[in-house]
Amino acid sequence: MKYLAVLGRQPEISIAELEATNFCTDINCLGGTLKLAEKMEQKPLEYLQTLSEGKITIGVSDYSKNATRKSATSEALKLKKILVRHGRSVRVVENKEAALSTATSLHNGLSGKNERKIELIKVDDEWYRVIGVQDIDAYAKRDQARPARDAKVGMLPPKLAQVLINLCGQLKKGSVVLDPFCGTGVVLQEAILLGYRAYGTDISERMVEYSKRNLEWIVSRARDARARRYGARCVSSPLVAMLSKQPFKISVGDATSFKWEQSIDAVACEGYLGKPFSRIPSEIELKEQKQECGDIVLGFLKNLAKQIKKDTPVVIAVPAWLRPDGGYERLEIVDEIENMGYNVNNKTREGLIYHRDNQVVARDILILRKK
Numbered sequence: 001m002k003y004l005a006v007l008g009r010q011p012e013i014s015i016a017e018l019e020a021t022n023f024c025t026d027i028n029c030l031g032g033t034l035k036l037a038e039k040m041e042q043k044p045l046e047y048l049q050t051l052s053e054g055k056i057t058i059g060v061s062d063y064s065k066n067a068t069r070k071s072a073t074s075e076a077l078k079l080k081k082i083l084v085r086h087g088r089s090v091r092v093v094e095n096k097e098a099a100l101s102t103a104t105s106l107h108n109g110l111s112g113k114n115e116r117k118i119e120l121i122k123v124d125d126e127w128y129r130v131i132g133v134q135d136i137d138a139y140a141k142r143d144q145a146r147p148a149r150d151a152k153v154g155m156l157p158p159k160l161a162q163v164l165i166n167l168c169g170q171l172k173k174g175s176v177v178l179d180p181f182c183g184t185g186v187v188l189q190e191a192i193l194l195g196y197r198a199y200g201t202d203i204s205e206r207m208v209e210y211s212k213r214n215l216e217w218i219v220s221r222a223r224d225a226r227a228r229r230y231g232a233r234c235v236s237s238p239l240v241a242m243l244s245k246q247p248f249k250i251s252v253g254d255a256t257s258f259k260w261e262q263s264i265d266a267v268a269c270e271g272y273l274g275k276p277f278s279r280i281p282s283e284i285e286l287k288e289q290k291q292e293c294g295d296i297v298l299g300f301l302k303n304l305a306k307q308i309k310k311d312t313p314v315v316i317a318v319p320a321w322l323r324p325d326g327g328y329e330r331l332e333i334v335d336e337i338e339n340m341g342y343n344v345n346n347k348t349r350e351g352l353i354y355h356r357d358n359q360v361v362a363r364d365i366l367i368l369r370k371k
C-alpha cells in the first residue's frame, strides 16, 4: 500500500517521524502529519460509484505542482456532475485554496471514518483517498484545558511532544519514557496517551508540582469515556490496564547530576531553551545563551550516558536562535555528544528545526542513540 502524508510546513520532521514509526497509519499518534491518505487503486469516479446508498460529500485537495483553487474545484465539480447524472445526491466541500485546510477537512467529517464523506487528494496524475485527518481540536483541548500551565517555560505543543517521542522509534507499549526537563509535563502526558509509562524530573519543585497535577488530570480524562475528546483514541486495552495502575513517576532533580531510579527505555525531552527572546539577540547575548544552554545539555548527556543501556534512543529539542539573515544558529555540540558515547542519527541532515514564522528561539531536534 502506498501512503501519502500531508506534512504542513515542516515536512522534514514529519518524514523522519513517519520513518521512525515504521509508517504508523493511526493519525492520532502522528503529531507531525496533518492528513494521511492511501493511494487509490481505482479512478476516483469508479471508486465513488461503488459507495452505498445515500448522500455523498466530496472534498478535493490538489497538491500538484501548479495547482490552484480553480483546478481543485473543477475536479470536484466534474465528479459531482457525473454522479448526479447517475442519480446520486452529492455535496462538494468548497475550496478556499487548492488544498482543503485541516480544519475544513476535519469539520466536514472528511477524516476517513464515514465512507460517504470523502476527501480525495490529487498529486499530478495520482489520486489518494484520505484515511485520517489530524484532530486539531483534540490537541488544542489537551493543551489548553490542562490545569497547570506556565507561559514562562515555553509551551511545548502536544503535537511536537508526540513527534519527539515518535522519533525515538518503535517502543513496546508500557516502555518507560524519561523527560529529565519535564516542565509542565507535556511530553509525559503524550507518552502516557501513546501507551508508555512516563518518568519525569525537573530542577524546579514548582514544575514538578505542575507536572503531577497535569498528569493526574490527563490520566483521569483518559480513563473515562470522554477520552475521545482529548485525542486519547489510541487508548487500547493494554493502555487502559496500564492506566489503572500509576503510569507516571515525577521527582525533583538536576538533569546534570541526578541518579534516575527506574530503568529507562527512551528519553524524549525539550531541554532548557534559555532566555525567551522576543527580538533577535545580539552577538554577545547569543554567545552567552549558547554557553549556558550548551553546558546544561552536555552536562545532562554526560550524566545520562552512564545510566542507560546501549541502543537507548535519546531525542532532545535544544534551542537555535534566529539571526539577522533569517537563518538559525544552532549549538555546535555534535562532536562532543559523539565523544560522550552517542550516535547522532540526523548528523548529516540540516537538522530538524521547528519554529513558527519569525520565532526567535526555535527548537532544533537532535536524534541520538547510545553506542
Ligand SMILES: C[S@@+](CC[C@H](N)C(=O)[O-])C[C@H]1O[C@@H](n2cnc3c(N)ncnc32)[C@H](O)[C@@H]1O
Pocket (backbone or CB within 6 Å): 153, 154, 155, 156, 180, 181, 182, 183, 184, 185, 186, 187, 201, 202, 203, 204, 207, 253, 254, 255, 256, 269, 270, 271, 272, 273, 296
Ligand atoms: C523549556 S522547559 C521544558 C518545558 C516542558 N517541555 C513543558 O512542556 O512544560 C525547560 C525545563 O527545564 C528545567 N531545567 C532547567 N535546567 C535544568 C536542569 N539542570 N535539570 C533539570 N531541569 C532543568 C526548567 O525548570 C524547565 O522546566
